[in-house]
Amino acid sequence: MSDILVMRDLVGGYGDANVLQGVSMRAAKAEIVVIVGPNGAGKSTAMKAIFGLLKVRGGSITVDGTEITGWEPNRIVEAGVCYVPQVSNVFREMTVHENLEMGAFLRTGDLSAAYDRVYTLFPDLKERRKALAGNLSGGQRQMVAMGRALMLEPKLLLLDEPTAGLSPRYMEQIFQICRDVRDTGVTIVLVEQHAKQALAFADRGYVLAAGANRHEGTGADLLADRDVADMFLGG
Amino acid sequence: MGALEIINFYLVPGIVIGSIYALGAVGITLVFSILRYAHLAHGDLATLGAFLALGAVTLGGVSPYVALPVAMVLTAAAAVMIDKAFYAYLRERPKIVTVMASLGVALMVRAIVQVVWGVDSETYTRGIVRPDVWFGIRLRDRELITIFAMIGLVLALHVFLQQSKWGKAMRAMSDNPDLALLSGVDNKKVVMLTWIIVGGLCAAAGVFLGLNYELKAMMGWTMLLPMFAAAILGGVGRVEGAVLGGLIVGIAEEMSTLFLPTEYKAATAFAILLLMLLVRPTGLLKGKVL
Ligand SMILES: Nc1ncnc2c1ncn2[C@@H]1O[C@H](COP(=O)(O)OP(=O)(O)OP(=O)(O)O)[C@@H](O)[C@H]1O
Ligand SMILES: [Mg+2]
Numbered sequence: 001m002s003d004i005l006v007m008r009d010l011v012g013g014y015g016d017a018n019v020l021q022g023v024s025m026r027a028a029k030a031e032i033v034v035i036v037g038p039n040g041a042g043k044s045t046a047m048k049a050i051f052g053l054l055k056v057r058g059g060s061i062t063v064d065g066t067e068i069t070g071w072e073p074n075r076i077v078e079a080g081v082c083y084v085p086q087v088s089n090v091f092r093e094m095t096v097h098e099n100l101e102m103g104a105f106l107r108t109g110d111l112s113a114a115y116d117r118v119y120t121l122f123p124d125l126k127e128r129r130k131a132l133a134g135n136l137s138g139g140q141r142q143m144v145a146m147g148r149a150l151m152l153e154p155k156l157l158l159l160d161e162p163t164a165g166l167s168p169r170y171m172e173q174i175f176q177i178c179r180d181v182r183d184t185g186v187t188i189v190l191v192e193q194h195a196k197q198a199l200a201f202a203d204r205g206y207v208l209a210a211g212a213n214r215h216e217g218t219g220a221d222l223l224a225d226r227d228v229a230d231m232f233l234g235g
Numbered sequence: 236m237g238a239l240e241i242i243n244f245y246l247v248p249g250i251v252i253g254s255i256y257a258l259g260a261v262g263i264t265l266v267f268s269i270l271r272y273a274h275l276a277h278g279d280l281a282t283l284g285a286f287l288a289l290g291a292v293t294l295g296g297v298s299p300y301v302a303l304p305v306a307m308v309l310t311a312a313a314a315v316m317i318d319k320a321f322y323a324y325l326r327e328r329p330k331i332v333t334v335m336a337s338l339g340v341a342l343m344v345r346a347i348v349q350v351v352w353g354v355d356s357e358t359y360t361r362g363i364v365r366p367d368v369w370f371g372i373r374l375r376d377r378e379l380i381t382i383f384a385m386i387g388l389v390l391a392l393h394v395f396l397q398q399s400k401w402g403k404a405m406r407a408m409s410d411n412p413d414l415a416l417l418s419g420v421d422n423k424k425v426v427m428l429t430w431i432i433v434g435g436l437c438a439a440a441g442v443f444l445g446l447n448y449e450l451k452a453m454m455g456w457t458m459l460l461p462m463f464a465a466a467i468l469g470g471v472g473r474v475e476g477a478v479l480g481g482l483i484v485g486i487a488e489e490m491s492t493l494f495l496p497t498e499y500k501a502a503t504a505f506a507i508l509l510l511m512l513l514v515r516p517t518g519l520l521k522g523k524v525l
Pocket of ligand 1: 014015019037038039040041042043044045046086
């Protein structure tokens, strides 16, 4: 089986209440999987659960065949998983270049190829490499956040709303970068608010609602689904 | 009173005690920004460092300047052990629990110092040191060494934080702890590294306080308020700010005796702290808001 991520019946939450009530999903190698759903559905929570940032009370998470449930975050990163959170996803008081350096924290040896790759993907960042990340525009900050995660050359990349608050031009650029990264063999799981565009570009999608799976299928199937459309795609 | 008298009797002592406060305040600011609590045992760790150096001086017969690095290493080890024995268990609990625990640690460390070294005042060396005079400004060797050692230690720390991999990890942990974890930084190592640095700085503050004044069991505890005032004045999380804050508090304390009875010296630091929290809670160099 070439599934990079397998999440089975995940149950958990922040306090005593369970936000996730049995979420399951999987992502194959070099696949883009998008998670959509209404606000508060538990999309971000499902991603945080992979990194153990909340109490997981049931279910299991497997990355490339190894069960990682309950691991320390640094070990999960070592296993090749990178995560870009929805908010506070850059080191504001560090420069753009230092943010990338932190992304490569666990890597040793010559990193110049990795820097070149990120700076080629995001030419804007190259110009501003000495600027503090906190002083950048929202779009540039989102690029720093993605660049930081790409520095490790992960096998699984988790992106929580990478296009939030961005103009359509930036959004298209981010989607294109996702495709390029996927084509190098990386699995990408992303949460998206722009459900229509995201489902159109993803290989497969999951619709979460109230902390549970509601629908799943290829992007095209979900776009065509009446129930999904009624739920939140609008007209 | 002439300018030279003001320099000799107020400014120079102010800069010297300010340098000592700075060494302590840098440690306080690191603990504040990376571990996120106020460490009340900071002064007593300085006391421990001062007396460990005294131990090296009396047992090994070395000069206090040779004893300084020994005391820094031993105090760093003590700080790491204190963290593992007491604070590590409380990491998941509300921070106020750790603050209170550090008060307990302060009393404990002081009690150990009193049991081992007694309650009388001590000095590293006996006799009176005559100051050298430079253009009318009177400076003792130990005063110059205090100031330059502070500058040297802070510069070394600065280079470490800016240039080295683990220094950057410490800054990252202070900036955005969750993201640092998500980048693969091992929090346990950062915590240990922080205590090594903080322990070393505490010992330096204690040894220089002992060199310029005298050693007593309460020496560190009485420095706690001015050190906190300095850290907050400079901006929490700002190493340069802590140095600036330390110098300002030290000089202000000495200068206050121009106008106020010396008994009010300690109140000066408190007044500066209150004023700063009222007017600009982020500190001079815009640190974290507590
Ligand atoms: N840190 C937290 N502590 C406690 N509850 C939280 C926390 N973060 C989220 N929640 C709760 O968990 C539920 C799911 O939140 P989550 O952030 O996963 O939703 P989401 O699907 O990502 O929504 P959005 O589209 O707004 O990002 C919500 O009810 C939210 O209030
Ligand atoms: Mg979310």
